[in-house]
């Protein structure tokens with residue numbers, strides 16, 4: 670069989686199945702090792718357009734702790750993670766902040782906002 674053989678670990682649940690796959694022309698044409706039907710969907714997406722939700726912290730002024738936990742409101746392309754971290758690293762917010770409040774719009778031009786994940790005053 671032609672195509673590239675590779676493997677990756679499915680991270681959708683704690684089972685962490687090791688997926689063995691054959692990829693041809695950017696498509697997964699054969700797959701094994703998955704313990705549920707989510708594995709093929711994950712593998713296909715991971716090969717074509719891998720994305721992640723980014724969680725980190727930003728500096729906050731006037732709060733009882735120095736950093737506010739934040740996350741991207743949706744998934745960003747995996748290839749953009751470093752640019753997003755740089756962009757987020759440049760901001761400083763002011764207390765009080767409410768959970769879910771947008772602290773940065775359109776991070777690194779991805780179209781995705783960054784939101785606070787907790788209240789902080």
Ligand code: SF4
Pocket residue numbers: 679680681682683684685686702703704705706707708709711
């Ligand atoms: S293939 Fe299914 S069972 Fe295995 S890690 Fe992914 S989601 Fe979990």
